[in-house]
Amino acid sequence: MTEFLTKYAYLIVPIVKIAILVFIVLTVDAYLTWIERKVIAHIQARWGPHRVGPHGLLQPLADGVKFIFKEDPLPAHVDKVAYFLAPFITLMLALTSLAVIPFGPQKFTVFGYETHVGIADVNISLLVLFAITALGVYGIALAGWGSNSKYSLLGGLRSSAQMISYELTLTLSVVGVLLIAGDFSLRNIVEQQASPARGLLTWNIFPQIIGFACFYIAAIAETNRVPFDLPEAESELVAGFHTEYASMKFAMFFIAEYTSMIAVSCLATILFFGGWLSPFPASWAFTHYLPSLLLIPFGLWIIYDGIRYENLFGRIVLPGVGTALTVVGGALVLLPVLNDAVQGPFWFFAKVFTFLFVYIWMRGTLPRFRYDQLMSFGWKFLLPVSIANVVLTSVVILWRMH
Amino acid sequence: MSGSLIIFFVLALLAVFAAISLIVQRHPIHSALSLIVVMIALAGLYLLMGAEFVAAVQIIVYGGAIMVLFVFVIMLLNAEEEERTNFSKLATYAGIPLALAVAGFIAAAIASSSGSLPAPESSGALTSTKTLSNLLFSDFVYPFELTSFLILVAILGAIVLAQRET
Numbered sequence A: 001m002t003e004f005l006t007k008y009a010y011l012i013v014p015i016v017k018i019a020i021l022v023f024i025v026l027t028v029d030a031y032l033t034w035i036e037r038k039v040i041a042h043i044q045a046r047w048g049p050h051r052v053g054p055h056g057l058l059q060p061l062a063d064g065v066k067f068i069f070k071e072d073p074l075p076a077h078v079d080k081v082a083y084f085l086a087p088f089i090t091l092m093l094a095l096t097s098l099a100v101i102p103f104g105p106q107k108f109t110v111f112g113y114e115t116h117v118g119i120a121d122v123n124i125s126l127l128v129l130f131a132i133t134a135l136g137v138y139g140i141a142l143a144g145w146g147s148n149s150k151y152s153l154l155g156g157l158r159s160s161a162q163m164i165s166y167e168l169t170l171t172l173s174v175v176g177v178l179l180i181a182g183d184f185s186l187r188n189i190v191e192q193q194a195s196p197a198r199g200l201l202t203w204n205i206f207p208q209i210i211g212f213a214c215f216y217i218a219a220i221a222e223t224n225r226v227p228f229d230l231p232e233a234e235s236e237l238v239a240g241f242h243t244e245y246a247s248m249k250f251a252m253f254f255i256a257e258y259t260s261m262i263a264v265s266c267l268a269t270i271l272f273f274g275g276w277l278s279p280f281p282a283s284w285a286f287t288h289y290l291p292s293l294l295l296i297p298f299g300l301w302i303i304y305d306g307i308r309y310e311n312l313f314g315r316i317v318l319p320g321v322g323t324a325l326t327v328v329g330g331a332l333v334l335l336p337v338l339n340d341a342v343q344g345p346f347w348f349f350a351k352v353f354t355f356l357f358v359y360i361w362m363r364g365t366l367p368r369f370r371y372d373q374l375m376s377f378g379w380k381f382l383l384p385v386s387i388a389n390v391v392l393t394s395v396v397i398l399w400r401m402h
Numbered sequence B: 001m002s003g004s005l006i007i008f009f010v011l012a013l014l015a016v017f018a019a020i021s022l023i024v025q026r027h028p029i030h031s032a033l034s035l036i037v038v039m040i041a042l043a044g045l046y047l048l049m050g051a052e053f054v055a056a057v058q059i060i061v062y063g064g065a066i067m068v069l070f071v072f073v074i075m076l077l078n079a080e081e082e083e084r085t086n087f088s089k090l091a092t093y094a095g096i097p098l099a100l101a102v103a104g105f106i107a108a109a110i111a112s113s114s115g116s117l118p119a120p121e122s123s124g125a126l127t128s129t130k131t132l133s134n135l136l137f138s139d140f141v142y143p144f145e146l147t148s149f150l151i152l153v154a155i156l157g158a159i160v161l162a163q164r165e166t
Helices: A002-007 A009-043 A059-069 A080-100 A125-146 A150-181 A186-192 A209-222 A247-272 A285-307 A312-334 A336-365 A371-401 B003-024 B028-048 B052-077 B089-113 B129-138 B141-165
Strands: A107-110 A113-116
Touching: A002 A009, A009 A059, A009 A080, A009 A113, A009 A247, A009 A336, A059 A247, A080 A125, A080 A247, A080 B028, A125 A150, A125 A186, A125 A247, A125 B028, A125 B052, A150 A186, A150 A209, A150 A247, A150 A371, A150 B052, A186 A247, A209 A247, A209 A371, A247 A336, A285 A312, A285 A336, A312 A336, B003 B028, B028 B052, B129 B141
Parallel strands: none
Antiparallel strands: A107 A113
16 A cells, blocks of 8 residues: 555645645635625625524535525527536636645655645746636636627626736736746745845835736736626626526636635735745744634634534534634644644735735725726726836846846 | 657647647637637647747737637627538649648658657756746847837737727
């Protein structure tokens, strides 16, 4: 058994990593919908989901069951190839984009096979990511065209035009970072930002603040989120490109949307905010205990909160989860090896979560663009600014060289 | 049979079948989709030869930008299915012999030179993007700049043509 594992470790280890990552991402997607509904509800002074489980925590599960058991009718006169292919393309590309993202600094050896946190470590990972994004348009365009409905077609057309326009800005805004790093590998881009003495001061966000602004705006447009969600503007187009989809196929579009939100947040973290690097200088040893400092009070609060509910969840599940979190937090304090291993992923996910929160925050705050505003903003403002950023960065780098 | 040879044949077959499907399909969108598959299969072949930058650019530029525009235009014009007509006389009497002749020439060329064809380096070392850009901006800077100029002229031409419409 061990012999077999050692021989085929180069195949088995990546497959296991992929399975774990897909499981994590799909769970995070499901709970992202819950977080989004809760946050927007609180922004609008409502309660949000609170019936299914404590704080509506089982709502994603109920939604999932509902999606699976809904009838999946096939609209008349659809183009079958495009109609069935579209959700699969969209979801597949969204999940693939996570494959090249490094989540932490560690390398570890399993059955004699050296590997790291993240699935593939390619030395052109940024280009691969852009290639996958470039193909992402097809899913939405095909869904819009294949469903044989005017709302879908309009949504699909809008989406293709929008994604073509903003892809230019997305690519150009990253050039500044590439000029500084001189490398396409996301891992090297992160490591180039590291400086144990100065912490967050050497992150790319400070020299590249214009680039970051362009990148984040273009990325929101690429993921079709508010305020750029023209392709699915419900007040004009019913639901845009996925009007004719039901059941699990509809859910696949949503999972893909949330997955690409996660991918974009990861990319913003890596390119501009130092990836898994801690924002504090290495000499501030107490910052190593921040994960436990967050976990223990959170776990205790969950225990306290759970006891108030007089049912199975309140009496057993929530206190159980709370105890587990508290124990994990305590273990991190007591075991320095474990604590060191957790540092990288902790900062990475903290930053990614912040970006996801900003996504939701914007959805609760900003109104949608008009279509002509969207186009003129993209072509006449964002694109020139990102080109100017490239020129400016090159000039400064040349200046420093001489 | 080594792993890379299997991948090569899978990708090559995929490219050939998608190319045939591109011609045989009657709906423009299905043809465009087949062309996208051809582009992606070609990118895979480039990757197999160690040309990682070219592979990525192949997908970004051809698979992404250009084909999206194709699909966009076909969707915008709402192109219907093509009517299949009888072969024209010219296509039957001139086209088929010509196609056979071209196939024969290519086959002969490959057969006669198979011994002397330099095998691509399969050291597994990928050409770094840095080497590529150094070459592009030092040795090949004039062809590169000329191509950029050509594209600029084409863009200006497109703008002029579009302005005349209104």
